[in-house]
Amino acid sequence: MYTIGQVSQLFELPVSTLRYYDKEGLFPDMKRVSGIRQFDEKEVEAIRVIECLKKSGMEIKDIKQFMEWCAQGPQTYPQRRELFLKRKAYVEAEIERMQQVLDMLIFKCWYYGEAMRDGDETRLQPIKPEDMPERIRQAYENAHR
Amino acid sequence: MYTIGQVSQLFELPVSTLRYYDKEGLFPDMKRVSGIRQFDEKEVEAIRVIECLKKSGMEIKDIKQFMEWCAQGPQTYPQRRELFLKRKAYVEAEIERMQQVLDMLIFKCWYYGEAMRDGDETRLQPIKPEDMPERIRQAYENAHR
DNA sequence: ATAAACCCTAAACCTAACTTTATGTCAAGG
DNA sequence: CCTTGACATAAAGTTAGGTTTAGGGTTTAT
Numbered sequence: 001m002y003t004i005g006q007v008s009q010l011f012e013l014p015v016s017t018l019r020y021y022d023k024e025g026l027f028p029d030m031k032r033v034s035g036i037r038q039f040d041e042k043e044v045e046a047i048r049v050i051e052c053l054k055k056s057g058m059e060i061k062d063i064k065q066f067m068e069w070c071a072q073g074p075q076t077y078p079q080r081r082e083l084f085l086k087r088k089a090y091v092e093a094e095i096e097r098m099q100q101v102l103d104m105l106i107f108k109c110w111y112y113g114e115a116m117r118d119g120d121e122t123r124l125q126p127i128k129p130e131d132m133p134e135r136i137r138q139a140y141e142n143a144h145r
Numbered sequence: 146m147y148t149i150g151q152v153s154q155l156f157e158l159p160v161s162t163l164r165y166y167d168k169e170g171l172f173p174d175m176k177r178v179s180g181i182r183q184f185d186e187k188e189v190e191a192i193r194v195i196e197c198l199k200k201s202g203m204e205i206k207d208i209k210q211f212m213e214w215c216a217q218g219p220q221t222y223p224q225r226r227e228l229f230l231k232r233k234a235y236v237e238a239e240i241e242r243m244q245q246v247l248d249m250l251i252f253k254c255w256y257y258g259e260a261m262r263d264g265d266e267t268r269l270q271p272i273k274p275e276d277m278p279e280r281i282r283q284a285y286e287n288a289h290r
Numbered sequence: 291a292t293a294a295a296c297c298c299t300a301a302a303c304c305t306a307a308c309t310t311t312a313t314g315t316c317a318a319g320g
Numbered sequence: 321c322c323t324t325g326a327c328a329t330a331a332a333g334t335t336a337g338g339t340t341t342a343g344g345g346t347t348t349a350t
Binding site: 052055056074077078080081084085087088091092094095097098099101102104105106108109112113115116119120121143 | 197200201219222223225226229230232233236237239240242243244246247249250251253254257258260261264265266288
Binding site: 036 | 309316
């Protein structure tokens, strides 16, 4: 069992954030002893899940819904699985999107490297993909799909 | 040359957003004719770059800095390249982070699939990585690094 | 010539996810 | 006893990135 201060250190999360999560209903049945929060193994695991779902782009109010399902027991397994499937699809799309952004950045790094050598962009401005090095052309074409 | 409404349609961005970007200084020397904005090829390319930099996690005020460098000409090529190198490193880290989140989600999907078959979590709760299917174990271990 | 469909600005408003502030309780140590 | 430190609450404040509103001007089709 942990106090809020211990959990704060454990996860490097401000105490105020943990209290905020609690206020938002992210720990549906956390115990208290004379008003003081008791972070149990259950709550610690909840925080791990919260971190994951947050990184997957989910909002607090939807994470709350998930936590409520957890508190309701086995009858909500299907909903919980459904949720994770949706997050999975979302994150897969997000990674693909980020890969395209990365390709644009790779192209731009090359572009400004060349611009520095040339001193201006007169050669670069009208450049065609077929005049770029192989690696750069691939990045360029993926970025512009 | 485009009006704000045409650019809005072209990029599927609200007119209000384009005006907001302008107010934030993202089009440093956009022309106007009797008060009306003239989106030129330069501004259209700027919007493409804005979209990319935004997706790479950059804030508006830093994008503004970049746009000012662009308006200053060839002497700022090194700064611009530096910026893109930094964004590239950031996005690479971001993709790795997302891959870990994805692995956690893959694990959770499997977990709840099993929980549904079992009807409870008594078998799952104390499960060790070596008792998981290969694909799941890999995801689990990457997610928990 | 008048209504619709554009364009403009300034300023107020919005939302999520926190953070800060003001106030108070309680236990332990010097 | 009294100060320090950890806990608590409620409510106000913050930030980014817009959006909405209120008030006007201009152009175009009927």
